[in-house]
Amino acid sequence: MDLKQQIQEVHNHYQNLYYNEINNSIKGELLISKGDSYDVSILLAPYPILFPQVFELSERIPRKVTRHIYSDSGSCCFTTQAKSQILLKTKITSLYLFVKEIAVPYFKNNSFYELNGNYKTEEYSHNTMGIIEGYRDILQTNSNLNIARLMMQRIERKKLKIHDLCYCGSGQILKKCNRGEHSICYKDFRKIEIDLLKNDMVYFLKLIKPHLPSF
Secondary structure (H helix, E strand, C coil), X not given: CCHHHHHHHHHHHCCCEXXXXXXXXXXXXXXXXXXXXXXXXXXXXXXXCCCCEEEECCCCCCCCHXXXXXXXXXXXXXXXXXXXXXXXXXXXXXXXXXXXHHHHHHHHHHHHHHHHCCCCCCCCCCHHHHHHHHHHHHHCCCCHHHHHHHHHHHHCCCCCCCCCECCCCCCCECCCHHHHHHHHHHHHHCCCCHHHHHHHHHHHHHHHHHHCCCC
């Protein structure tokens, strides 16, 4: 489905959202449940490499990172960029699915926060730590050193085979490690663009550098 068809599909399901060709955005009232809606602007430019940028226009959500709004751009923080690239190549295969499965749950979570003072679903930390947690989640390991090593291998265009030792350091082969789950995780990891890995690698290097032996 081309982008024009995807935009039309969004409007078909959310009829108060309209496409603005001048700035390549979708704007209007996003109904998330009966009696609850948000005024939004969805800038399509990063899509489909990354999630579109979504802005909540009425400032119902305070402009702070603790409320999952980026402090620099003012856009909504849905997940890490690495996670978004994986989702766009697996589950979120259209703009409609992005709105339905990513944007709407985000705003529902905010409405829950307004009533209860906490979020219903667990979120990553903010800034650098959120990026680190995202990769730990993707690869199902907490070893920053092993994650950084795997990122470097990928940047160097090296590929693990199913009978190679798993990246997590367990000593098991990739195919069998964690009951085969790490093999699936590795396939997802390889969906992350190398340019993004290069950017995110910097955060891991800052964490592991103090623990590396000096020569």
